[in-house]
Every structure is written in C-alpha cells, then in structure tokens.
Amino acid sequence: MLSERESRDFADFQLILEAYQFRGYDKGVWGIYMRLLRMGIRMNHKKIRRLMRKYNLRCPIRKANPYRRMAKAMRTNAVADNMVKREFRQHGPRTILLTDITYIPVRNSYCYLSVITDAYTKQVLAYQFSNSLEVDFVLKTVELLLKNHGMTLNDKTLIHSDQGCHYTSISFRELVRNAGLRQSMSRKGNCWDNAPQESFFGHMKSELKMQAAGWKTPEEASNAIDDWMDYYNNDRYQKGLENLAPNEYYQYTLTGKYPVFMQGAEINLN
Numbered sequence: 194m195l196s197e198r199e200s201r202d203f204a205d206f207q208l209i210l211e212a213y214q215f216r217g218y219d220k221g222v223w224g225i226y227m228r229l230l231r232m233g234i235r236m237n238h239k240k241i242r243r244l245m246r247k248y249n250l251r252c253p254i255r256k257a258n259p260y261r262r263m264a265k266a267m268r269t270n271a272v273a274d275n276m277v278k279r280e281f282r283q284h285g286p287r288t289i290l291l292t293d294i295t296y297i298p299v300r301n302s303y304c305y306l307s308v309i310t311d312a313y314t315k316q317v318l319a320y321q322f323s324n325s326l327e328v329d330f331v332l333k334t335v336e337l338l339l340k341n342h343g344m345t346l347n348d349k350t351l352i353h354s355d356q357g358c359h360y361t362s363i364s365f366r367e368l369v370r371n372a373g374l375r376q377s378m379s380r381k382g383n384c385w386d387n388a389p390q391e392s393f394f395g396h397m398k399s400e401l402k403m404q405a406a407g408w409k410t411p412e413e414a415s416n417a418i419d420d421w422m423d424y425y426n427n428d429r430y431q432k433g434l435e436n437l438a439p440n441e442y443y444q445y446t447l448t449g450k451y452p453v454f455m456q457g458a459e460i461n462l463n
Contacts, residue, residue: 206244208234221252271361276377277353281312281389286446287345290352291390297414304411307334312389316439317422318342322415331359335368353377355387
C-alpha cells in the first residue's frame with residue numbers, strides 16, 4: 194500500500210503529465226509550470242523537476258543553435274554608416290556593390306548562398322555556395338570578386354550589406370579595407386536599404402522553384418545555381434537594362450555601342 198506521500202506525489206505527477214501532454218507537444222519544466230497555472234494549479238518548479246526525475250519523465254532538451262553561438266562570437270560593434278542611402282543606380286558601374294546571404298532548402302536541411310552584385314549593371318560579380326554558415330564562404334565571395342573584377346574596382350567602390358555578424362566581423366572588415374574598398378551597411382532592421390539584393394534572391398528562387406523541389410543533395414542545388422547564374426548574367430534580359438542581359442549592359446556602358454544583333458530594336462527602348 195502506498196504511503197500518504199507516495200500517493201500525493203503520484204497524484205501530482207498525473208497533473209504534471211496532463212500538462213506535459215497538452216495539445217500533443219512536449220514541454221520543458223517551465224512550459225509545464227505555465228500550463229499548470231492555466232489549469233488553476235500553482236506547483237513549484239523544483240517540485241515539478243523532482244517528480245519528473247522520480248517518474249522518469251524527460252523533457253526535450255533543445256540543442257543550442259551553433260550559428261547563434263557563432264554569431265555571438267563574431268559580433269562586434271563595428272557597424273558602418275549607410276553610405277549608399279538607396280542610391281543604387283545613380284553612380285555608374287562598379288561603384289555600389291551589394292552583398293547578402295540567402296538560405297537554400299535542400300530536402301530536410303539548408304545550404305547557404307553568398308552573392309555580390311553590381312547595383313548599376315545588376316551583374317553577379319561573385320557568389321559562393323556553402324553547406325555551412327561559417328564566415329569563410331563570405332570571405333571567399335569577396336576573394337572571388339577581387340580575383341575576377343579587381344581591376345575594375347577603385348577607392349570609390351562601396352560594398353554594401355546588412356549588419357549581419359559576417360559583415361561586422363573583423364576578418365570581413367579587414368579583407369574589404371585591405372582591398373581598398375569602402376564598407377556601407379543598411380540601417381538595422383531596414384530591408385529596403387538593400388532592396389535590389391532582396392529582389393534578386395526573390396527572382397532566383399522563383400525561377401528555380403520547380404527544380405528546387407527535386408534537389409536531393411547540396412551538389413544538385415549547387416550545380417543548378419551555377420547554371421542559373423550563367424543564364425542570369427548572359428541571357429536573362431531586363432527592361433531596366435535597355436532590354437539587355439547584365440553582362441551585355443556592362444559592355445554597353447563601357448563602349449556606348451548597342452549590341453549589333455539588337456540595333457534594330459533601339460527605336461523601341463522606351
């Protein structure tokens with residue numbers, strides 16, 4: 194026969210179990226405590242823990258987000274001024290470079306894409322696909338920019354981003370500064386300050402949507418993105434670029450010569 198205390202513990206545990214199972218979602222100690230309050234029961238959280246241990250009821254332990262820890266470790270107070278001020282296309286090619294990171298769903302996980310675009314020509318100048326959010330792939334994007342387009346940049350070139358931990362990190366700031374570029378950042382929580390880059394990602398994901406549903410591995414996603422980037426730069430024509438693709442438009446800005454195969458269309462530019 195159960196003692197009075199055992200009977201009381203068992204009865205209280207039944208209340209804990211009811212709170213734990215409410216709506217079918219597991220809860221931790223404080224979730225149980227707050228559910229019990231809504232049942233009109235005030236039970237000390239220490240007692241809840243004791244009875245859970247006694248009757249072997251384990252609450253779910255949510256693992257710490259490694260990227261949150263990473264962001265905390267990388268965080269600095271080095272936020273650059275918003276020097277772009279939404280003047281994305283007022284200053285010519287290679288003056289305002291926009292960069293950001295987006296998530297790429299692959300089956301039940303995510304990969305990540307870092308991109309740098311020219312706000313004036315809308316060219317993708319560099320991009321890097323990664324299975325991890327570590328800062329290295331963002332640094333690699335800048336390194337690719339410098340390798341492939343460094344000769345076209347100058348001390349007036351701005352690289353504009355949000356205030357994410359990758360862009361305020363010491364390693365990113367040093368890389369940009371050593372390259373002779375200037376850094377600019379959107380105001381906190383203001384997506385409009387980098388709107389063209391947000392729009393770019395939106396178009397990319399929309400146009401890859403059908404393919405993305407079938408991606409089974411990061412390699413499949415990476416290969417599809419490689420193909421789309423080539424298509425975007427060379428064959429995706431835009432009204433805002435005089436009906437040209439970004440790479441064609443860049444050449445047009447340098448030479449003033451409209452592509453020969455499009456000259457008959459010049460009269461319809463507007």
